Each structure stands twice: as C-alpha cells, then as structure tokens.
Amino acid sequence: MKLFSDENKAAFSNPLNLNNPVTVQxxxxxxxxxxxxxxxxAIIMGLSVTVITAMSNLVISLLxxxxxxxxxxxxxxxxxxxxxxxxxxxxKAFVYDVSVQLSVxxxxxxxxxxxxxxxxxxxxxxxxxxxxLDGLGNGLGYAWVLVVVGFVRELFGxxxxxxxxxxxxxxxxxxxxxxxxxxxxxxxxxxxxxxxCVIWAHRSLNKEEQ
Amino acid sequence: MAKxxxxxxxxxxxxxKMPDKCxxxxxxxxxxxxxxVSEAQTATKKKGLDTGxxxxxxxxxAVMVIIVAFLLAFVSSSLSGIQNANVENDTKGQILTALGxxxxxxxxxxxxxxxxxxNLWDKENLQLKPYDGKFKTTYGxxxxxxxxxxxxxxxxxxxxxxxIPVTGRGLWGGLWGYIAIDQAxxxxxxxxxxxxGETAGLGALIGDRPFQEQFIGKPLFxxxxxxxxxxxxxxxTPKKGPYQIDGVTGATLTSNGVANxxxxxxxxxxxxxxxx
Numbered sequence: 295m296k297l298f299s300d301e302n303k304a305a306f307s308n309p310l311n312l313n314n315p316v317t318v319q320x321x322x323x324x325x326x327x328x329x330x331x332x333x334x335x336a337i338i339m340g341l342s343v344t345v346i347t348a349m350s351n352l353v354i355s356l357l358x359x360x361x362x363x364x365x366x367x368x369x370x371x372x373x374x375x376x377x378x379x380x381x382x383x384x385x386k387a388f389v390y391d392v393s394v395q396l397s398v399x400x401x402x403x404x405x406x407x408x409x410x411x412x413x414x415x416x417x418x419x420x421x422x423x424x425x426x427l428d429g430l431g432n433g434l435g436y437a438w439v440l441v442v443v444g445f446v447r448e449l450f451g452x453x454x455x456x457x458x459x460x461x462x463x464x465x466x467x468x469x470x471x472x473x474x475x476x477x478x479x480x481x482x483x484x485x486x487x488x489x490x491c492v493i494w495a496h497r498s499l500n501k502e503e504q
Numbered sequence: 505m506a507k508x509x510x511x512x513x514x515x516x517x518x519x520x521k522m523p524d525k526c527x528x529x530x531x532x533x534x535x536x537x538x539x540x541v542s543e544a545q546t547a548t549k550k551k552g553l554d555t556g557x558x559x560x561x562x563x564x565x566a567v568m569v570i571i572v573a574f575l576l577a578f579v580s581s582s583l584s585g586i587q588n589a590n591v592e593n594d595t596k597g598q599i600l601t602a603l604g605x606x607x608x609x610x611x612x613x614x615x616x617x618x619x620x621x622x623n624l625w626d627k628e629n630l631q632l633k634p635y636d637g638k639f640k641t642t643y644g645x646x647x648x649x650x651x652x653x654x655x656x657x658x659x660x661x662x663x664x665x666x667x668i669p670v671t672g673r674g675l676w677g678g679l680w681g682y683i684a685i686d687q688a689x690x691x692x693x694x695x696x697x698x699x700x701g702e703t704a705g706l707g708a709l710i711g712d713r714p715f716q717e718q719f720i721g722k723p724l725f726x727x728x729x730x731x732x733x734x735x736x737x738x739x740x741t742p743k744k745g746p747y748q749i750d751g752v753t754g755a756t757l758t759s760n761g762v763a764n765x766x767x768x769x770x771x772x773x774x775x776x777x778x779x780x
Contacts, residue, residue, distance in 0.1 A: 331705030362561040369568060376572045380579050387583040390590040452705060457712075480705055480754055 305416070306427040309435040315408045316439040316489065317496040322408040326440055327485045329399055333456055336444030338392070339399050340437025344430060346381065346403050347412060350374045351429035354417040361418075370413045378404050408436055443488045451479030511535045595641040596620070599667055601716075602682040602696040604660035620667070625652040625776045632656065642680070644671035647772050654776060659684060665693050668776075670769025674761035677701045679710070681765060685724065689777050692734065695719040697762060707758030718749050724770070724777070732770045732777075736763040 315321045322343075329339045353373050354361075361369050382400045385393035393400075403409070412432050417425040448454055453461035453475050465473040478484050509516045513529035524533050554560060596616040597607035605615060622639065623632040632654060640646060643653055647669075655667035664687045672679045677700030684693040695716045702708045709715055719734075726733035726747045733747040736759045740750075751759030770777060 329704060331703070335704045360555065360564070362555050362564050364556070365561055365565055368565070372568060372572055376576060379576055383579050383583050383587070386590065387586040390587075390594060394594070448705065477754065 302424050302427050305420070305424050306431040309428070309431040310438070311435075312500060314435045314439070314496070315411070315432050316436055317493045319411070320493070321411055322406050322436055323486065323489055325399075325402045325406055326443060326489055327482050328402060330440055330444040330447055330485045330488075331451065331480050331482075332448045332454075333441065333444040335399065336440040337437070339402070340433070340440045342381075342399065342403055343406055343408065343436055344433025346374070346378055347409055347433040348426050348429035349381075350377050350409060351412055351417040351425040352422050353377070354413045355420060355422045355425035358418050366418065367410070367414070370410060374409055374413070375404055408432055439489065439492055442492055443485055446488050447479045447485060450476045451484075507538070509537050511537060591641050592639055595639075598696045598698065599655060599657075599682050602667055602684040602694045603657055603665060604684070604694045604720075620655050620657040623654050623656055625654050625773065627652070627775050630775065630779050642671070643669035644678070644680070647671070647769075652773060652776065654773070655682075657684070659693050663687075663693070668770060668773055670765050672761050672765025672769060674699050674702050674710075675707055675755070675757040676703070679758075679761050679765050681762075681769075683719075683766070683770065685777075689780070690724060692719045692722045692724065697765075699758070702758050703755065706752060707755040709752045709755065710758060710762055715752060722749065723747050731774070732767055734766055734770075736760070736766070 309315055312318070316323060316326065325339065325343075329335045350370070350373055354370055357369070357373075378400060382393065412429060416428045420428070445455070449460065453459060453466075453473075461473060463469055465471040467474050507516055507518055508522065510526040510528060510531055512531040512535050513526065515526070515528040517527055519527075522533060522536065522538065525531065526533075526536055593612050597612045599620060600610070600612060600616060601607050603619070622635040624635045625631075626633055627650070635653065640653065646653060653669055655669075657665050657667055659665040665684045666687070666689070667682050667684045670681050670683060679697060679699050679702075681695060681697035683695050685691065686693055697716055698711045699708065702710065722734060723746060724732055724734050726745050729747075733745075735748060736751045737743070737748045738751055738756060738759070739753045741748075751762070
C-alpha cells in the first residue's frame, strides 16, 4: 500500500476545498463565531482543532473494529474528551503561555461538530493512516475559513492584524482623516455574515462541481 | 480471498487474484469487477466476536471508562507539580508587571524573590506582618476570609511600593488584578488585570498593556468623593478628573467589572490604605 495513494490524497485535500467542512457541509460554525474577532485566537483555535481531529480520527480508526455499534457515539465522545483533557494538561505543564491563550477554546473543541462528524463518517470505516490524513485535512479546511473571517473582522473592526495597528492613525476621523472602524465587525453576528459571504464566493467559484 | 463479479453473466465467484477470464462465461477480464466486502463484516468473521451483544457492550463500556479514568488520573497527578510551578511563576510575573517590570525579559522567580515580600495586614493592630505560608495564586477567597495580603516591593524604577491583589467579576467570568501604589498610598504606580474568558478583541483588551498603562500615575482619591475615587468610565465621556480612566469601547460590562473590582477590592483594604 502506498502512503500517498490517490484515495489518501483525496482524503486530505477534499476537505480543504470541494468538501470543506465549513463552506460546503456548514459544520462547526458555532465556534467560528466565538473566536474570530481577532486573527491570533482564530489561528490557535484552527490548529488545535486540526491536531485533535487528526488524533481522535487515528484512535477511533484503530479501535473501529472493536467498538460496539450501539454505543459508538459515546465511545467517540469519551475518546475526544479524554484527548482534549490530556492535551490541555500537557499544554499547561509545558507551554503555559499557550494554554493561557487557549483558555476557553479548549472546551469549545470538544463540542465542535466537525470532530464527531469525521469520526462517524470516516474513521469508523477507514484505516488509521487515511483517517489521520482526513482529520488533518478537515482541521485545516476549518482553519483557513476561520483565518479568513478573523482577518476581515480584525482588519475592519479594529484596524489591526495580530494586535498590531496596520491602518495609519492619521487616516482616522478623530485625527482629521476620513476613516472609521466598523463597529459591526467586532459583533459576533458579523462573523456569520462573513462566513455566508465566504460560502457564497466558494460556491460560485466551484459551480460546476456541485 | 477476494470476491469478483462478472458484468456479462452477473455471476460472483471467489479467487485469490483477478482471473484472466470469467470462469463461468469466459468473458474477458475487463468485464470483471472486484467486489468490496465491508470491513465490519470481515472483522466479525475473522474474530468470531459478536460486537453487538449486550455483554460485550457493557464490558466494553466498563473497560473503556476504567482505562480512561486511570489515564486521566495518571496524567493529572504526574503533571500537577510542573503545572503548579507554572501557575505560581505566572502569578509572580503578574505582580511584577504591576510594578513596571517587563516579565518577558527577566527571570521572574529571581526578581520576585529579590524585590517583593508577601505580608499580611493586621486590621486590629494596624500593622503589616510577614506572611510565611504557602504562596497563593488566587486572592479572592483569602480576602473574604479576612486574610489581607499586601506585597511590599521595590518597583522597576527603584521606588518603594505596595501591591494589593483585587478580584471581581466581568461579563463572562472572574477578573483579577494587582494594583501597585506608592508608599504614601495616594498614587497608582501600575496595574495588571486579567480575566477568565472575556470576549476576545473587546473585553479581553483589559488584559493588554495599553489599557493597564492608563492607570500609571493616577490618584486613588479625589476631593468630594468618599473612599476610593479611582474608577473606569465609558470611553469618550468627558472626564471630571484624572481619577477617571477610559474603559474599553464595546465592552461596557467588562469595564464596569473592572471599576467595581477596583472599588470593592481596594475598599476591603480601607484600614490599610487610610492608615498613614
């Protein structure tokens, strides 16, 4: 078996574009709302979901033949919750600063529907390597949408990127310029509107694929 | 053994590998397809294990829970030492930040030991006593129990200072902070605030230096106001005096939380602050 057979490649690359968990399947947008008012938490959240999806996909895929069908969702949930708890404990012990930044998002990872969706739809039927790739792909597919939304919201909402002022002070109306931050952008509801725009753009670019 | 199906005659048969011709109708191998057998079926066949039975399900759940419980308990207990040290170090860093040190560029533990001393304020006898218990990382419950910690310290600019820990509530969860004041107990030398989970980009800005640095040099008291005057007001409102600090735009509830935390937190230390 080849490591990067066509199927494995597809497992990784489909969720980045044509089968994107956010723009096509519209999963996991609840957390997209909470963490995208700035770019940095959006990136941290995207990476954490990527790592956890890949790891839980791997574990479930290794266990898939032994899991009793009737309690499979519970088993999946236990695996995800245990993994998230262990990872957050490790972060607290070895990279304390990162764990402080992640704070509430760690809890949000457990409730992310992408995780359960991939475990149920992919890891229960496929081998460990393909499942890991699928997890990485879906996590990154989720991450890029978050990054786009975070970029737009931070830039237009507070004139900053990564907490660094990018729009010159002299442009602002208070300093005699013509520019004003869009207060709507920092409101949570705006993230859904931006996600909607991303979905619109993505679907009209890939019209023939549907 | 794999299963094959001939598309011409519709017959299925088993063989080790793809045959050259269909053994039934002799059609060419281009018409023969391999049939995929679902993995779940092969698994049950191979092991002869009934993963659907009640006994198996209950046993599986029980074993899984025990394994996960032990795993989590093991991880938690083996890492708790390092984690507590991290939290302690971080708390010391927060106190030093209030005193004007840049915690990223110093050895927090060393600088703390050299410059900061933990004391308890004795309300009855109006004096500070050295505290030699275990270093605390949260002070909310201690203040409630009447245990008033005051840190005597040397600020980054060399001047003597007191640091008072305060706690409060923001929009989503707890807030806490350290307020460094000068020896005359009149002026703020610096502050540090942080939060459990205020909204990123809005309320969370109270944890950033630009908000905290506004407090430097501001008076605690003002004429005509009883008790602590220092407070946070809505960003953009005209100031009645230097004791009013700009809040965070779009995070009124968090800003109010900070204002209440300063008022109640320093209020609990009134006997210390008013004792000249």
